[in-house]
Amino acid sequence: MKKIFSPIIILLAASLLIAGCGNNGGKDTITVSGKMWTEQFILTQIMAELLKEKTDLDVKVDEGLGEVSILTPALEKGDIDVYVEYTGTGLEAVLKEQAAEGASGDEILEQVRKGYEKKFDVTWLKPLGFENTYTLAYTEDQDFDAKTFSDLVPLSKDLSFGAPHQFYEREGDGYDAFSKAYGFEFKAKESYDPNIMYEAVKNGDVDIIPAFTTDGRIERYNLKSTEDDKGFFPPYDAAPIIRQEVLKEHPEVEDVLNELAGKISEKDMSEMNAKVDIDKKEPKDVAREFLISKGLIKE
Numbered sequence: 001m002k003k004i005f006s007p008i009i010i011l012l013a014a015s016l017l018i019a020g021c022g023n024n025g026g027k028d029t030i031t032v033s034g035k036m037w038t039e040q041f042i043l044t045q046i047m048a049e050l051l052k053e054k055t056d057l058d059v060k061v062d063e064g065l066g067e068v069s070i071l072t073p074a075l076e077k078g079d080i081d082v083y084v085e086y087t088g089t090g091l092e093a094v095l096k097e098q099a100a101e102g103a104s105g106d107e108i109l110e111q112v113r114k115g116y117e118k119k120f121d122v123t124w125l126k127p128l129g130f131e132n133t134y135t136l137a138y139t140e141d142q143d144f145d146a147k148t149f150s151d152l153v154p155l156s157k158d159l160s161f162g163a164p165h166q167f168y169e170r171e172g173d174g175y176d177a178f179s180k181a182y183g184f185e186f187k188a189k190e191s192y193d194p195n196i197m198y199e200a201v202k203n204g205d206v207d208i209i210p211a212f213t214t215d216g217r218i219e220r221y222n223l224k225s226t227e228d229d230k231g232f233f234p235p236y237d238a239a240p241i242i243r244q245e246v247l248k249e250h251p252e253v254e255d256v257l258n259e260l261a262g263k264i265s266e267k268d269m270s271e272m273n274a275k276v277d278i279d280k281k282e283p284k285d286v287a288r289e290f291l292i293s294k295g296l297i298k299e
Helices: 007-021 038-054 068-077 087-094 105-120 149-158 165-169 175-182 196-202 244-249 252-260 266-277 283-293
Strands: 029-033 058-062 082-086 122-124 134-139 160-164 188-192 209-212 238-243
Touching: 029 038, 038 058, 038 082, 038 252, 038 266, 038 283, 068 082, 068 087, 068 105, 082 087, 087 105, 105 122, 122 244, 134 196, 149 175, 160 165, 160 196, 160 209, 165 175, 165 188, 188 196, 196 209, 238 244, 238 252, 244 252, 266 283
Parallel strands: 029 058, 029 082, 160 188
Antiparallel strands: 082 238, 122 238, 134 209
16 A cells, blocks of 8 residues: 655654754754863863854863874764864874974974875864973982983983873884984883873972973972973974864854964963862863953853
C-alpha cells in the first residue's frame, strides 16, 4: 500500500529536522580550547568571554585539552574551533619546518599561516602582542651568575635540568635539538608538570628549568633568567588559530578576535599568570578583569 504524506506532516518533519541541527534554540556553537597550563587557561577564557559579549554564538569552553599533538587533530576534526598557538611551535613542532636565517616575526607568521591553511584548513589571526619564549632560569642563591645560555654550558655537567615532559619529546625545538645546539650535558634530567617545575627549582629539587618568559613566577620567586644568545628558539608570538570553515560561516568571529591584536603585552600576560598561579584567582575572573580594563567588554 502506497503511503501518502500530507503537506502539513512534511512541513512539520522539516521544521523538526532544522531545529535539530542547531544548538540551544538554533544558535551555532563555537568551541574555544587551549593547552594544559595557566597562560592557556587564561587566554581560552579571554577569547570565550569576548565572543560571548560580541557575537550571538553559543560559546563552549573546552580548556586544558592538551598539547599540539591533541589540539591539532581536534581542530582538523572540528572537535574544537579556536585556540591560541605560538608561531615557533606551529612552525617547528607542527609543520616540521625551519625559519629562514634572520626571518622576522612577521615572516614566520606568514609562513605558518600558509602552512596551516594548506595542510589543516586552519588560519592564524593577528598576534595578541606578546611573545612567550624560553629562558633558562635558576634561583638567585646559586653560586654562579649566568647571563646567557652559553654561560651555563660549562657548568651543566654539575647541574640538574627539569622540564615538562612534552619538552623532552618535541622535535625541532625540544630538548635533544636544544642541548645539541649548545652542547649541554646536564648531570640529571627531571620531568615535571609545567606548573610544578617552578616550585621544583624554587625548592632546590632541580637547578635549571626552561621557564616561559611570560610566567609571573620568574619575578615573584626572584628567579634569574638567561638569554638565548645563539637564537636557537624561533619567535613564539601568540595568536589565535581558527578553522577556516568557522570564518566562512561566521566572518564576524575574525573581527571580534582581532580586537585582541596587540592588546596583550608581555607584562600584561606575566601579571595575569601570577594572579592565577600565586594569588590563586580563577582564570575566568582574571580574563574578565583584563577585558574590562582594556574596554573590550563591559562590567
